[in-house]
Amino acid sequence: MNLLALLLPAALAAAPLEDGVVTLKVTWQSWEVGQPWVKTNPTLRVAQAVVVDGRPEPVLLTTAQMVAFATHIRASKHGEPGESPARVLYEDREANLALVSVDDPTFFRDLEPVRLARRPFASGEVSITRWRDNQFEISRGRVSRAVVADSATGVLKYVGLRVQTDIQGGGWSEPVFVGGALAGLATGHSQSDMQVLPATFLGVWLDEVRATGGMRPWAGQIGAVFQEIRSPALAGWLGLESPRGILVRRVAQGGSACGVLRPDDILLAIDGHEIDGDGNIRQPPYGLLWFEVLLSRHPAGDTVPVRLLRDGAVHELAMPLRTYTGASWLVPADRTDPPAYLMAGGLVFREFDETYPTWATELRILGQLNRTAQTADRRRVVVLSSVLADPYNLGYQGFADLPVATVNGRPIDAVSDLAEALEHPLEGFHVVRFLPNPRLNEIVLDAGTLDEATRRIAEAYGIPAIWRPGVPPPDLGPACEQGPAGAGGGLPATRSWWPGP
Amino acid sequence: MPFLLLLLVSWCLAAPAAPPIRPLERSVVRLTNTSQRADWRTPWNPGRIAVATGSGFVVEGGRILTNAHVVADSRNLVFHLHGDAVPHDARIVAIGHDCDLALVEPVEAGLLDGLRALPLGEMPRMGQDVTTFGYPAGGTWLSSTRGTVSRIDVIASVHSGGATHLAVQTDAAINPGNSGGPVVSGDRVVGVAFQAVGQLENVGYFIPPPIVRHFLDDVADGTYDGFPRLDVLLANLDSPAARRRAGLAEGETGVRVDFVHPASPAAGVLEPGDVLLSLDGEILANDGTFSVSDQRLQMQAVLDRFRMGASVATRVLRAGSRLDLAVPLGRSVYPDRAYETRPRYVVYAGLVFVPLDREYVETMSSKADNDVLYEYTYRQLETPDTVVPGCVVLYRRLDHAVNATVGMATHLVVARVNDREVHTLEDLVAALEGNPGPYHVFAFAHVDRVTVLDRAAADAAHREILDLYAVIEDRRL
Numbered sequence: 001m002n003l004l005a006l007l008l009p010a011a012l013a014a015a016p017l018e019d020g021v022v023t024l025k026v027t028w029q030s031w032e033v034g035q036p037w038v039k040t041n042p043t044l045r046v047a048q049a050v051v052v053d054g055r056p057e058p059v060l061l062t063t064a065q066m067v068a069f070a071t072h073i074r075a076s077k078h079g080e081p082g083e084s085p086a087r088v089l090y091e092d093r094e095a096n097l098a099l100v101s102v103d104d105p106t107f108f109r110d111l112e113p114v115r116l117a118r119r120p121f122a123s124g125e126v127s128i129t130r131w132r133d134n135q136f137e138i139s140r141g142r143v144s145r146a147v148v149a150d151s152a153t154g155v156l157k158y159v160g161l162r163v164q165t166d167i168q169g170g171g172w173s174e175p176v177f178v179g180g181a182l183a184g185l186a187t188g189h190s191q192s193d194m195q196v197l198p199a200t201f202l203g204v205w206l207d208e209v210r211a212t213g214g215m216r217p218w219a220g221q222i223g224a225v226f227q228e229i230r231s232p233a234l235a236g237w238l239g240l241e242s243p244r245g246i247l248v249r250r251v252a253q254g255g256s257a258c259g260v261l262r263p264d265d266i267l268l269a270i271d272g273h274e275i276d277g278d279g280n281i282r283q284p285p286y287g288l289l290w291f292e293v294l295l296s297r298h299p300a301g302d303t304v305p306v307r308l309l310r311d312g313a314v315h316e317l318a319m320p321l322r323t324y325t326g327a328s329w330l331v332p333a334d335r336t337d338p339p340a341y342l343m344a345g346g347l348v349f350r351e352f353d354e355t356y357p358t359w360a361t362e363l364r365i366l367g368q369l370n371r372t373a374q375t376a377d378r379r380r381v382v383v384l385s386s387v388l389a390d391p392y393n394l395g396y397q398g399f400a401d402l403p404v405a406t407v408n409g410r411p412i413d414a415v416s417d418l419a420e421a422l423e424h425p426l427e428g429f430h431v432v433r434f435l436p437n438p439r440l441n442e443i444v445l446d447a448g449t450l451d452e453a454t455r456r457i458a459e460a461y462g463i464p465a466i467w468r469p470g471v472p473p474p475d476l477g478p479a480c481e482q483g484p485a486g487a488g489g490g491l492p493a494t495r496s497w498w499p500g501p
Numbered sequence: 502m503p504f505l506l507l508l509l510v511s512w513c514l515a516a517p518a519a520p521p522i523r524p525l526e527r528s529v530v531r532l533t534n535t536s537q538r539a540d541w542r543t544p545w546n547p548g549r550i551a552v553a554t555g556s557g558f559v560v561e562g563g564r565i566l567t568n569a570h571v572v573a574d575s576r577n578l579v580f581h582l583h584g585d586a587v588p589h590d591a592r593i594v595a596i597g598h599d600c601d602l603a604l605v606e607p608v609e610a611g612l613l614d615g616l617r618a619l620p621l622g623e624m625p626r627m628g629q630d631v632t633t634f635g636y637p638a639g640g641t642w643l644s645s646t647r648g649t650v651s652r653i654d655v656i657a658s659v660h661s662g663g664a665t666h667l668a669v670q671t672d673a674a675i676n677p678g679n680s681g682g683p684v685v686s687g688d689r690v691v692g693v694a695f696q697a698v699g700q701l702e703n704v705g706y707f708i709p710p711p712i713v714r715h716f717l718d719d720v721a722d723g724t725y726d727g728f729p730r731l732d733v734l735l736a737n738l739d740s741p742a743a744r745r746r747a748g749l750a751e752g753e754t755g756v757r758v759d760f761v762h763p764a765s766p767a768a769g770v771l772e773p774g775d776v777l778l779s780l781d782g783e784i785l786a787n788d789g790t791f792s793v794s795d796q797r798l799q800m801q802a803v804l805d806r807f808r809m810g811a812s813v814a815t816r817v818l819r820a821g822s823r824l825d826l827a828v829p830l831g832r833s834v835y836p837d838r839a840y841e842t843r844p845r846y847v848v849y850a851g852l853v854f855v856p857l858d859r860e861y862v863e864t865m866s867s868k869a870d871n872d873v874l875y876e877y878t879y880r881q882l883e884t885p886d887t888v889v890p891g892c893v894v895l896y897r898r899l900d901h902a903v904n905a906t907v908g909m910a911t912h913l914v915v916a917r918v919n920d921r922e923v924h925t926l927e928d929l930v931a932a933l934e935g936n937p938g939p940y941h942v943f944a945f946a947h948v949d950r951v952t953v954l955d956r957a958a959a960d961a962a963h964r965e966i967l968d969l970y971a972v973i974e975d976r977r978l
Contacts, residue, residue: 225949227949227950227951230906230907231906231907231953232906232955233906233907233940233953233954233955233958234907234951234952234953236939236940236953236955237940237942237953247951249949249950249951250949361878364871364874365871365874365875365878365879367871393740394739394740394741395737395738395739395740395741395743395787396740427746429742429745429746431746436760436879436882436883436885437879437882438734438878438882440736440759441734441736441759441760442736442743442757442759443740443743444740444742444743444746444747445740445742446741446742446745
């Protein structure tokens with residue numbers, strides 16, 4: 001990171017486009033969902049990157065989705081056969097951007113950093129570029145509109161551009177240029193429609209990384225549930241003369257909203273922009289945009305002003321932006337860390353996350369918990385993902401996809417709880433109880449022979465380690481102020497998802 | 502020339518002398534039912550009109566036995582006698598949707614007088630030859646197919662939506678239209694054809710004599726009570742560790758009770774954790790089956806022996822003691838598919854509310870939210886000791902200026918209306934009609950969303966919306 005503190009501002013130079021565009025070959029491998037102790041078949045991904053200034057050498061800028069799960073990266077340029085080993089210097093998954101350094105210092109000798117088109121625009125002609133079969137390919141494109149886009153590797157919302165183009169098979173971080181300056185990087189492509197992360201955002205992000213050396217990644221989400229105030233009836237009931245602002249329904253512990261916004265508040269303005277009843281702000285030249293895109297202008301640690309209506313009075317408050325990402329959800333999203341699991345007696349337990357296939361009924365219900373906030377006493381959902389058949393687990397073979405409630409009477413909130421609970425058998429048995437479901441309530445195993453069976457099964461099925469505790473969930477900080485009960489006209493509480501505390 | 506050719510063909514067909522119709526075959530009739538099945542997607546409409554044919558046969562008492570699904574949701578029912586071109590009006594005497602059997606009779610007395618009532622035989626054996634009679638694919642002439650008994654099993658009936666009973670599988674072809682026809686061995690009826698498995702070849706099912714007798718005995722008093730069920734969730738005890746923890750002795754077998762519905766007749770008698778060792782004297786294996794003449798059947802085949810309201814002698818292992826209990830059997834609290842009924846609903850200012858029931862879930866399951874399915878399937882399991890009250894779903898919106906801006910999703914579980922808890926359509930009506938305030942406020946479970954209507958504007962638009970969408974009545978409670 002210290003290296004990045006020395007990054008220099010981009011030089012103003014008019015170089016051919018191909019001098020600023022290089023190819024990255026990324027070998028990558030994700031984790032096997034059903035057998036989380038192994039990785040999937042390694043795959044090659046070919047991505048584009050642009051050269052940006054750095055010290056002592058320039059670095060490469062690409063989208064974070066291109067380096068996700070990377071095991072090895074090499075860079076090539078000018079369509080030449082040579083490849084130079086490269087590595088991820090800095091990755092900001094909320095921003096969906098990464099800086100890649102090249103081991104060979106001479107790599108950049110005949111390359112020039114690109115210039116950024118920092119002025120926002122939402123129409124006009126652009127050029128989409130990439131190296132293909134040793135040739136530099138330039139395709140025409142036309143910006144059709146601005147959209148509120150979700151980060152492909154995070155939960156941040158930003159202003160994205162849609163580009164109409166006839167390029168085939170794009171979306172691999174192809175640099176998009178306007179008048180010789182970088183207009184953005186492609187993040188997706190289907191048929192004639194390309195999604196582009198615009199240079200306005202790249203510029204803000206690079207400035208921040210240059211200023212702080214990448215110590216402040218982007219915050220992600222605001223951490224609250226909102227409801228639009230579209231109908232005049234709802235506005236009237238809330239005491240507004242006409243629809244405006246957005247109603248706060250729930251505030252998540254650990255998010256930026258926690259401690260600033262309260263349920264029943266009406267958020268009227270954020271970061272200097274008035275919010276309408278649809279939750280939109282007006283931002284030229286893009287037009288109406290969902291207000292949460294304003295978070296993409298700041299890294300975590302910045303403070304944004306908010307204006308809200310609470311109990312009929314207008315309050316002007318400061319909201320410090322805190323990191324609140326998919327890792328803070330009960331069913332975590334966008335994970336690249338090795339999944340937490342535990343195998344005991346052939347029973348494979350793992351933490352439920354967005355990679356898990358949710359076709360099974362019980363888990364389909366759990367899938368509903370996507371985008372539900374963690375609370376201090378419920379951080380993760382542990383599921384029995386499969387049973388590796390062995391004489392030891394006779395009677396349970398074929399059961400799968402069941403959410404665990406307790407083991408030996410102890411509540412299970414993480415795989416590490418499971419490991420602990422298995423140290424305390426009940427009268428010679430291990431008793432696994434599941435959340436209520438119509439398929440199976442309880443599994444009983446012989447405690448005396450568990451270790452021996454686990455060793456045998458691990459050997460037979462090729463499991464190198466019987467458990468991995470995984471990365472602990474992020475610190476949620478103190479509980480949020482929820483406001484006086486029944487404030488704002490007494491919005492009713494919703495029923496809880498979970499049985500009992 | 503074409504005329505001549507036609508004559509020639511007719512002559513050729515008529516040439517061999519037709520064999521005489523046997524008395525047994527004369528007793529097989531063709532039923533034509535005009536039904537009107539309610540559509541839960543448009544609960545205010547009377548339903549779709551359809552015409553379908555099936556088979557039936559004459560039984561004692563001048564009546565015709567057929568399948569429930571042949572005569573369900575009937576608006577008009579006629580039958581044809583074998584070899585007779587004249588349709589006759591019929592009416593339903595009794596209908597058992599859970600076992601898919603029905604009894605009908607001619608409106609005109611004496612019509613079946615010359616016909617033989619087909620006698621009911623005994624339970625067929627594996628490999629026994631059987632012959633089916635019926636009118637497959639709506640044909641007007643009786644068709645018969647032959648095969649053997651290929652399997653005897655407890656299977657779920659499609660018509661009931663999953664109620665399981667003893668049934669017999671045969672390789673004799675059973676096709677649409679065969680439904681309700683007799684399956685005969687020798688000169689006795691050994692079953693009533695009722696369903697087939699489309700993806701498999703030569704797999705048809707018929708309802709065997711014990712189930713038919715149960716139905717006929719049941720309806721003898723003029724009302725149909727149905728087959729009892731146990732309403733408990735059971736877990737197999739194939740695991741040796743689970744058996745030891747449950748306290749079973751070496752060689753002892755049974756199944757563990759995991760959940761007893763608090764409204765079921767067995768509540769208070771059976772408890773979660775009990776191990777069922779035997780039912781009506783039949784020893785239960787660790788997978789819940791019992792042994793009968795060299796094969797194994799699921800325990801529902803034991804319950805099929807009993808009438809509604811009876812008790813079944815049950816041996817239970819509870820906390821180390823073996824208890825002999827009389828477990829009362831009654832109507833299941835888990836509803837089968839609904840027939841002979843119309844959907845319940847309330848429309849207010851274009852918002853359509855329905856109760857969360859089996860038909861709603863069956864009709865909407867692909868669209869209904871997980872929240873709705875959760876309420877339907879899991880809520881009761883999570884509160885095993887108390888009966889969970891029902892709930893009302895805001896199913897959809899009939900768009901109109903008064904409701905178009907409420908910005909709501911469909912298939913929402915209603916939690917509160919005007920600050921009153923809503924569990925039934927009656928609760929909803931009371932909450933709406935008892936509200937003197939300027940707004941109606943709807944809050945939903947699971948989603949953090951509140952919907953508000955201006956009461957005066959909603960009341961004013963209510964009638965107009967009903968007329969616009971041709972909703973005849975604003976409620977059916």
